[in-house]
Amino acid sequence: xxxxxxxxxxxxxxxxxxxxxASNESDKKKYYILVEFPYPSGAGLHVGHVRSYASLDAVARxxxxxxxxxxxxxGWDAFGAPAEQYAIxxxxxxxxxxxxxxxxxxxxxxxxxxxxxWSREIATTDPKYYKWTQWQFLKFYxxxxxxxxxxxxxxxxxxxxxxxxxxxxxxxxxxxxTGVVQKEKSQWMLxxxxxxEKLLDGLDDTKFQEKVKLAQKNWIGKSMGAEVDFQxxxxxxxxxxxxxxxxxxxxVTFMVIAPEHPIINKLSERILNIDEIREYKExxxxxxxxxxxxxxxxxxxxxxxxxxxINPITQDKIPVYVSDYVxxxxxxxxxxxxxxxxxxxxxxxxxxxxxxxxxxxGGDTSREAYVGDGIMINSxxxxxxxxxxxxxxxxxxxxxxxxxxxxxxxYRLQDWVFSRQRFWGEPIPMINCPNCGWVPVPYSDxxxxxxxxxxxxxxxxxxxxLASIEEFxxxxxxxxxGPAKRETDTMPNWAGSSWYWLRYxxxxxxTEFVSQDALKYWGKVxxxxxxxxxxxxxxxxxxxxxxxxxxxxxxPNAEPFIVRTSHxxxxxxxxxxxxxxxxxxxxxxxxxxxxxxxxLRVYEMFIGDxxxxxxxxxxxxxxxxxxxxxxxxxxxxxxxxNRYSKEIEVLMNKxxxxxxxxxxxxxxxxxxxxxxxxxxxxEKLDEVTTKDYxxxxxxxxxxxxxxxxxxxxxxxxxxxxxxxxWPKYNKxxxxxxxxxxxxxxxxxxxxxxDVALDTEESELEKxxxxxxxxxxxLEGKNIIKVIxxxxxxxxxxAK
RNA sequence: GCGGGUAUGGCGGAACUGGCAGACGCGCUAGUCUUAGGAACUAGUUCUUCGGAGUGCAGGUUCAAUUCCUGUUACCCGCACCA
Numbered sequence: 001x002x003x004x005x006x007x008x009x010x011x012x013x014x015x016x017x018x019x020x021x022a023s024n025e026s027d028k029k030k031y032y033i034l035v036e037f038p039y040p041s042g043a044g045l046h047v048g049h050v051r052s053y054a055s056l057d058a059v060a061r062x063x064x065x066x067x068x069x070x071x072x073x074x075g076w077d078a079f080g081a082p083a084e085q086y087a088i089x090x091x092x093x094x095x096x097x098x099x100x101x102x103x104x105x106x107x108x109x110x111x112x113x114x115x116x117x118w119s120r121e122i123a124t125t126d127p128k129y130y131k132w133t134q135w136q137f138l139k140f141y142x143x144x145x146x147x148x149x150x151x152x153x154x155x156x157x158x159x160x161x162x163x164x165x166x167x168x169x170x171x172x173x174x175x176x177x178t179g180v181v182q183k184e185k186s187q188w189m190l191x192x193x194x195x196x197e198k199l200l201d202g203l204d205d206t207k208f209q210e211k212v213k214l215a216q217k218n219w220i221g222k223s224m225g226a227e228v229d230f231q232x233x234x235x236x237x238x239x240x241x242x243x244x245x246x247x248x249x250x251x252v253t254f255m256v257i258a259p260e261h262p263i264i265n266k267l268s269e270r271i272l273n274i275d276e277i278r279e280y281k282e283x284x285x286x287x288x289x290x291x292x293x294x295x296x297x298x299x300x301x302x303x304x305x306x307x308x309x310i311n312p313i314t315q316d317k318i319p320v321y322v323s324d325y326v327x328x329x330x331x332x333x334x335x336x337x338x339x340x341x342x343x344x345x346x347x348x349x350x351x352x353x354x355x356x357x358x359x360x361x362g363g364d365t366s367r368e369a370y371v372g373d374g375i376m377i378n379s380x381x382x383x384x385x386x387x388x389x390x391x392x393x394x395x396x397x398x399x400x401x402x403x404x405x406x407x408x409x410x411y412r413l414q415d416w417v418f419s420r421q422r423f424w425g426e427p428i429p430m431i432n433c434p435n436c437g438w439v440p441v442p443y444s445d446x447x448x449x450x451x452x453x454x455x456x457x458x459x460x461x462x463x464x465x466l467a468s469i470e471e472f473x474x475x476x477x478x479x480x481x482g483p484a485k486r487e488t489d490t491m492p493n494w495a496g497s498s499w500y501w502l503r504y505x506x507x508x509x510x511t512e513f514v515s516q517d518a519l520k521y522w523g524k525v526x527x528x529x530x531x532x533x534x535x536x537x538x539x540x541x542x543x544x545x546x547x548x549x550x551x552x553x554x555x556p557n558a559e560p561f562i563v564r565t566s567h568x569x570x571x572x573x574x575x576x577x578x579x580x581x582x583x584x585x586x587x588x589x590x591x592x593x594x595x596x597x598x599x600l601r602v603y604e605m606f607i608g609d610x611x612x613x614x615x616x617x618x619x620x621x622x623x624x625x626x627x628x629x630x631x632x633x634x635x636x637x638x639x640x641x642n643r644y645s646k647e648i649e650v651l652m653n654k655x656x657x658x659x660x661x662x663x664x665x666x667x668x669x670x671x672x673x674x675x676x677x678x679x680x681x682x683e684k685l686d687e688v689t690t691k692d693y694x695x696x697x698x699x700x701x702x703x704x705x706x707x708x709x710x711x712x713x714x715x716x717x718x719x720x721x722x723x724x725x726w727p728k729y730n731k732x733x734x735x736x737x738x739x740x741x742x743x744x745x746x747x748x749x750x751x752x753x754d755v756a757l758d759t760e761e762s763e764l765e766k767x768x769x770x771x772x773x774x775x776x777x778l779e780g781k782n783i784i785k786v787i788x789x790x791x792x793x794x795x796x797x798a799k
Numbered sequence: 800g801c802g803g804g805u806a807u808g809g810c811g812g813a814a815c816u817g818g819c820a821g822a823c824g825c826g827c828u829a830g831u832c833u834u835a836g837g838a839a840c841u842a843g844u845u846c847u848u849c850g851g852a853g854u855g856c857a858g859g860u861u862c863a864a865u866u867c868c869u870g871u872u873a874c875c876c877g878c879a880c881c882a
Binding site for chain 2: 210225241245327335344607617672674676680
């Protein structure tokens with residue numbers, strides 16, 4: 001039968017028999033495999049999706065055959081700006097476009113024969129789904145973790161949208177690459193910062209790949225130091241700074257505050273050059289990404305004329321500067337500058353001719369800042385002691401005793417900017433009442449559904465298009481009943497994906513976001529696979545969200561995922577990222593048409609190291625097709641026979657072990673190659689036993705599910721493969737009776753000998769020395785030593 | 800700048816705890832069968848001056864190093880004036 005027909009046949013079989021539908025009640029051990037759900041773009045499925053889906057599908061299929069109750073679900077992360085951009089361009093409502101895209105995606109996934117439990121399909125854009133996203137937002141609000149604040153935000157002038165720090169990394173818009181500018185806007189925020197420590201500690205409860213843990217740790221960016229108060233001269237006002245180097249306080253020669261620092265306005269009357277400083281603030285806010293990186297080393301700033309800060313230890317008068325190399329959103333927005341021992345301060349001091357006082361021995365501060373450790377100098381009562389071991393504690397204690405400063409921990413992690421001024425997102429369920437202020441939409445009124453928008457364009461004022469829909473905006477205050485206005489901001493596209501794995505456990509529940517029973521049964525996601533690019537965004541948001549739900553007693557575990565892995569990207573055959581403009585995009589549909597779904601699946605698993613990026617190579621795909629054809633042709637050699645071969649038996653057992661282990665350890669490429677080796681050996685035989693053939697098909701089934709089922713049926717080898725048990729190997733049958741041992745002279749290979757397993761060392765030495773080629777190479781040489789390792793090697797050292 | 804990673808034939812990549820480097824596949828070469836072949840099969844395929852040399856480069860440890868140690872280069876990724 002033709003490949004296409006075989007694939008359709010089995011895909012239908014699986015649907016009709018509910019083969020992959022997971023049960024919430026089962027005596028079997030549960031196993032939850034999650035792959036990141038796609039954003040259903042208009043471009044259709046990417047071969048990159050296929051790489052992770054096919055690989056994890058093989059794992060899921062194998063786990064089922066091993067007797068697990070496997071949950072392997074799929075859904076759609078369908079909110080987001082691209083759908084909205086598409087709508088603006090083509091005047092098609094996103095809901096319509098998204099619906100069509102989902103249909104395309106689903107068809108593509110199904111044509112690959114992926115064993116998703118489609119009865120649990122979800123879409124973040126479904127009101128039945130986002131009702132619970134909104135519900136959870138209200139939970140955050142109740143705990144004070146969702147709050148409105150006017151903050152400087154990353155604004156993309158092209159997308160006309162606020163971006164989270166995570167979306168604006170590098171100072172450019174994640175999506176369009178435009179440089180972001182800072183803008184003060186009133187936004188909904190989620191208090192992720194409060195969870196910084198928990199998110200850090202929680203990593204210990206996971207088995208994430210180290211690189212993922214590290215990325216998260218760096219993003220959270222914990223640092224330990226001290227907050228120190230510098231009195232402003234002739235004033236009650238204090239300038240609070242944060243420093244990780246309190247030991248260098250005797251070396252402070254100036255202070256730097258961020259352009260947005262509130263003390264500027266507080267003391268504006270005393271500042272003689274206030275206009276100049278406000279001008280500088282304006283200048284700094286307009287810097288875009290390009291300028292910022294180019295000016296990275298070239299620091300700018302303005303000296304504040306009119307007041308000084310007093311060093312609380314030395315009582316020296318310290319000049320204050322305004323400079324944008326100090327950020328308002330980290331620490332206290334003010335620093336004590338120690339040019340002798342900090343590169344940035346050094347550069348600034350050099351430029352503005354500020355005094356540089358070394359306080360730690362070592363280095364040459366006339367040439368560069370010395371950031372190393374050493375003995376304290378020029379530091380009063382700290383002189384002569386080691387800075388790192390002693391001074392840092394001595395001074396901190398002194399400051400705490402005298403009320404000058406205190407120990408302090410800071411995080412780089414910021415609260416999550418949770419508003420978007422777009423309409424294709426979950427409406428934030430809040431109402432603004434002139435009398436009552438912000439009032440949450442009552443739970444009973446959820447979901448707040450998206451109205452049918454007809455004008456898609458975002459506005460220059462930065463308001464959502466929803467703001468112009470009066471029947472949506474105008475409402476009654478749930479608290480006082482008076483006229484009020486609905487929030488028109490929507491949630492970011494990361495909202496729906498921050499809890500979707502929970503919904504899969506109980507996708508049709510109308511009364512709860514997920515039932516406690518389902519939560520108890522499925523627990524944590526055992527294995528979560530997704531892109532490395534989500535290591536600091538989606539993955540952190542999801543962990544934060546779940547940790548919060550845990551604190552509310554809504555889920556049984558603080559950490560949602562046990563294992564997290566990520567796959568390497570698939571690049572075009574030219575080694576560049578696949579893109580329409582480069583014309584190197586490979587369409588999975590075309591691959592399926594030409595080579596079949598099984599071949600594509602096997603190829604994407606065989607293509608290379610799973611975690612590394614690889615270049616696409618259609619010729620190699622053809623090679624995998626040939627492999628499957630050969631498996632099929634091997635069927636013609638089938639005989640009911642009792643022929644026994646020790647070698648085949650050993651190879652069979654080895655292969656079972658190899659495939660079993662490799663599928664659990666991301667080694668998909670070697671799992672495939674070991675099956676190729678097995679096939680090569682079986683092909684050499686005149687006849688193949690049905691037992692061996694069925695084992696081959698069972699092992700190959702998770703990777704190439706259609707053709708293997710078909711062959712199993714044609715040759716009447718037994719039960720449907722995916723309903724059969726996974727083959728087991730016999731530990732005792734993994735080693736052959738005889739092995740080949742290498743003989744080296746001075747580490748160079750001079751021959752090999754076939755000997756019985758466990759041949760004694762003395763015997764091996766004898767055989768090795770009797771070898772003709774060895775004799776030849778030993779001519780005229782004295783044997784100094786012979787190293788013999790049983791079952792491994794003989795190395796003769798000779799001179 | 801900081802943090803992480805990678806480096807093996809023409810290509811993708813194998814190699815357990817240090818023990819025959821290049822498994823497996825692609826590509827290539829020759830042949831067989833074919834009207835034909837972008838089909839199938841068979842044989843070969845790291846380089847080589849045929850002594851040897853060889854896992855980015857330079858050292859070291861060892862009987863033995865792709866694997867361990869020191870230094871170094873290139874590339875990739877993440878963060879980036881985080882005090």
